[in-house]
Amino acid sequence: MNPEKQITNEFYSGDRWSAEESIGYLLRTTVSTLMRAAETEMRPYGLTAVQWAPLMIISRGGNPTAASLARDLNTDTGAMTRMLDRLEAKGLLARNRSSTDRRVVMLTLTDQGRELTTLIPHHLARVYNNHLSGFSQDEFAQLKQMLRRIISNRDVV
Amino acid sequence: MNPEKQITNEFYSGDRWSAEESIGYLLRTTVSTLMRAAETEMRPYGLTAVQWAPLMIISRGGNPTAASLARDLNTDTGAMTRMLDRLEAKGLLARNRSSTDRRVVMLTLTDQGRELTTLIPHHLARVYNNHLSGFSQDEFAQLKQMLRRIISNRDVV
DNA sequence: TGACTATTACTGCCTGTGCAAATACTGTAA
DNA sequence: TTACAGTATTTGCACAGGCAGTAATAGTCA
Numbered sequence: 001m002n003p004e005k006q007i008t009n010e011f012y013s014g015d016r017w018s019a020e021e022s023i024g025y026l027l028r029t030t031v032s033t034l035m036r037a038a039e040t041e042m043r044p045y046g047l048t049a050v051q052w053a054p055l056m057i058i059s060r061g062g063n064p065t066a067a068s069l070a071r072d073l074n075t076d077t078g079a080m081t082r083m084l085d086r087l088e089a090k091g092l093l094a095r096n097r098s099s100t101d102r103r104v105v106m107l108t109l110t111d112q113g114r115e116l117t118t119l120i121p122h123h124l125a126r127v128y129n130n131h132l133s134g135f136s137q138d139e140f141a142q143l144k145q146m147l148r149r150i151i152s153n154r155d156v157v
Numbered sequence: 158m159n160p161e162k163q164i165t166n167e168f169y170s171g172d173r174w175s176a177e178e179s180i181g182y183l184l185r186t187t188v189s190t191l192m193r194a195a196e197t198e199m200r201p202y203g204l205t206a207v208q209w210a211p212l213m214i215i216s217r218g219g220n221p222t223a224a225s226l227a228r229d230l231n232t233d234t235g236a237m238t239r240m241l242d243r244l245e246a247k248g249l250l251a252r253n254r255s256s257t258d259r260r261v262v263m264l265t266l267t268d269q270g271r272e273l274t275t276l277i278p279h280h281l282a283r284v285y286n287n288h289l290s291g292f293s294q295d296e297f298a299q300l301k302q303m304l305r306r307i308i309s310n311r312d313v314v
Numbered sequence: 315t316g317a318c319t320a321t322t323a324c325t326g327c328c329t330g331t332g333c334a335a336a337t338a339c340t341g342t343a344a
Numbered sequence: 345t346t347a348c349a350g351t352a353t354t355t356g357c358a359c360a361g362g363c364a365g366t367a368a369t370a371g372t373c374a
Contacts, residue, residue, distance in 0.1 A: 009286050009290055010286060011282075011285060011286055011289050011297050012281070012282035012285045012286055013282055014278040014279030014280075014282050015278070016278075017278045019214075019230075021301065022281075022285070023289065023297075023300070024188075024191055024192075024281075024284075024285065025210075026305065027187055027188045027191065027304065028188055028231070029231050029308055030184055030304045030307050030308055031184045031185055031188050033307065033311045034180075034181055034184065034307070035181075037311060038181070053176075057176075072176065073176075074185070074186050121169075121172070123171075124169070124171075124174070124179075124181070125168075125170055128168060128169045128179070128180055128181065129166050129169055130310060131307045132307065133310055133313060135306070139303060142299070142303075143300070143303050144178065146296060146300050147183040148183065150190065150191070150288045150289065151186055151190050153287060153288045153291070154190045154194060156287075
């Protein structure tokens with residue numbers, strides 16, 4: 001056995017249970033903390049904490065569709081339809097049925113939507129950097145890597 | 158400067174943006190991955206991925222109230238009222254107005270609810286352990302510690 | 315006692331998500 | 345050409361959370 005990295009499968013047992021040590025509880029609290037901060041940061045622009053994501057992807061081009069956005073953002077097409085409804089209602093994007101494939105709806109940003117995409121990243125960076133204060137670059141890289149490992153473990157199981 | 162741990166405040170800048178490197182995106186995806194697995198694990202018992210939490214806290218005693226549950230679970234009393242509505246509708250808990258403080262509602266588990274609390278932790282442990290497979294105990298401890306640091310940074314900022 | 319503050323539970327409104335079904339359309343194989 | 349499998353979008357239903365406001369109650373202090 002490698003003495004430097006002992007692998008085990010027993011982090012939790014069915015006997016004892018504590019919210020403070022639960023990885024699910026900690027992750028959920030972390031996300032809601034970040035979301036609340038992002039919400040505050042976005043409020044002046046009339047956006048919620050998650051509405052920026054579709055805008056940013058559309059602004060990068062490549063003709064994303066509702067379905068591709070749903071795949072990229074790890075959600076479902078029903079949720080994405082309604083998200084786009086809200087963004088369209090705010091006048092940030094326009095929907096136009098494609099003429100080459102009449103199933104898909106082309107998504108384009110309005111001038112107002114495009115302007116937001118130039119302002120959003122700065123605010124988002126501020127929120128993330130603030131919450132990562134005290135982290136070293138190594139720790140930051142480790143954290144991202146560990147999260148990716150948890151995500152990919154969904155397939156292993 | 159300590160050469161072993163160089164602190165910086167610049168993990169993200171407003172110039173470039175990538176979902177794959179975004180700590181918000183990674184955390185959200187991790188949570189939804191875990192939730193989806195928990196949802197599957199709980200389905201046979203008629204519970205969703207989050208409904209077990211109030212049940213477990215009530216089962217530990219100490220006369221928790223809707224308000225204290227909301228505080229412990231990092232949500233608000235409105236959401237908790239509706240959560241308890243659903244659990245009561247499923248016959249898992251009972252609500253009784255306290256006679257000593259008529260503002261509060263005493264929460265007690267039904268027999269069915271109490272039985273679930275004996276089964277839940279095992280399934281939850283299974284989900285968590287599976288998704289942490291490949292982790293060392295050190296990495297597990299580091300991950301929890303880093304999440305706690307992000308959460309506590311909400312106050313620093 | 316009476317005014318005031320804090321707390322508890324609840325409700326309405328909005329945002330957001332997941333799942334399943336329906337509809338429309340595309341491309342392919344028989 | 346026709347049947348069929350796959351894809352894109354939308355909708356209904358249920359669950360869940362945040363925020364603001366309300367009514368009832370408790371405790372405190374002048």
